[in-house]
Amino acid sequence: MFKLICGLGNSDIENIKALVKLYAKAGAWMFDVSPFALAALNEAIEEIGLNKANFKYCVSIPVEGDVHGKKAKILPDKCKKCDKCAKKCPQSAISGFIVDESKCIGCGICKKVCSHGAIKLFDKTDYFDEFKRLLKTNLKLDCVELHASVANKNLVIKKLKKICKKFKGEISLCISRKHFSTLDVVEIINQAKEIAKDNVAFYVQADGNSMNGANAQLTSTIECAAFACALKEAGIDEKILILSGGVNEYTKKLCNELSLNPLAIAFGTYARKAVLNLEQNEALEVAKRLVENANC
Numbered sequence: 001m002f003k004l005i006c007g008l009g010n011s012d013i014e015n016i017k018a019l020v021k022l023y024a025k026a027g028a029w030m031f032d033v034s035p036f037a038l039a040a041l042n043e044a045i046e047e048i049g050l051n052k053a054n055f056k057y058c059v060s061i062p063v064e065g066d067v068h069g070k071k072a073k074i075l076p077d078k079c080k081k082c083d084k085c086a087k088k089c090p091q092s093a094i095s096g097f098i099v100d101e102s103k104c105i106g107c108g109i110c111k112k113v114c115s116h117g118a119i120k121l122f123d124k125t126d127y128f129d130e131f132k133r134l135l136k137t138n139l140k141l142d143c144v145e146l147h148a149s150v151a152n153k154n155l156v157i158k159k160l161k162k163i164c165k166k167f168k169g170e171i172s173l174c175i176s177r178k179h180f181s182t183l184d185v186v187e188i189i190n191q192a193k194e195i196a197k198d199n200v201a202f203y204v205q206a207d208g209n210s211m212n213g214a215n216a217q218l219t220s221t222i223e224c225a226a227f228a229c230a231l232k233e234a235g236i237d238e239k240i241l242i243l244s245g246g247v248n249e250y251t252k253k254l255c256n257e258l259s260l261n262p263l264a265i266a267f268g269t270y271a272r273k274a275v276l277n278l279e280q281n282e283a284l285e286v287a288k289r290l291v292e293n294a295n296c
């Protein structure tokens with residue numbers, strides 16, 4: 001199944017609505033947005049007249065320190081105005097040497113290319129408050145995903161408990177091996193499963209290389225497939241696994257070769273880039289191909 005990740009840090013409403021409409025028509029299963037974009041997700045499906053019951057709506061919340069919750073800022077006193085960062089930004093979030101926070105997804109590419117140390121990444125901290133506000137609205141919300149790629153197990157567990165105390169729908173834990181060994185991840189997953197035992201469902205989003213799926217390269221997708229296989233070998237049911245991070249058109253092929261049958265493949269950067277600047281009909285054809293390609 002195909003899950004579309006619009007980007008935890010992406011609150012560019014126009015961009016999100018266009019992506020949701022396109023991939024909903026192409027047959028996507030789940031949409032994952034920032035808590036600040038849940039209203040836009042609800043509206044987008046209504047506007048194209050599709051039945052919302054056929055889709056799952058998910059919002060993502062980061063544990064403090066997770067890369068997905070970061071934003072970039074240009075330091076004017078250090079910036080030499082070379083524009084290198086703007087040219088490399090996958091979200092076109094930099095213009096006039098200023099970062100548009102609503103578009104920035106915290107990938108850090110700009111920081112890497114700036115040779116003057118003029119870019120700082122900081123944590124945006126109000127996602128949980130927005131999530132709590134959403135619970136008081138009548139917006140459809142099926143799933144909450146916790147982005148837990150931080151080197152602190154206790155923080156992850158504490159945040160998950162806070163979410164599960166307020167929300168009994170589906171829970172997804174997005175975790176990578178960046179900070180933990182596979183055994184540590186398995187321990188966290190088992191604890192998380194226990195915390196979410198009264199929730200409707202529990203998924204694990206195995207994040208390979210966060211935000212590295214922009215190009216159709218085997219190397220960017222290998223880590224997520226290898227990670228999912230390692231989790232399966234360690235006893236985690238593959239039917240709760242969603243693959244993300246570096247996902248592209250090689251991912252399903254790799255899964256087939258590895259006899260891996262995950263619940264879904266979650267396309268983020270790759271899905272967004274694949275339809276960028278295409279005419280509507282052409283974009284729909286590409287989106288349909290990607291959705292079809294995710295059916296394991």
Ligand code: SF4
Nearest residue numbers: 079080082083085114
């Ligand atoms: S790459 Fe660095 S120096 Fe160049 S415009 Fe961006 S922030 Fe300024």
Ligand code: SF4
Nearest residue numbers: 089104105107108110
């Ligand atoms: S390159 Fe990444 S971190 Fe930098 S502004 Fe663009 S989206 Fe944000």
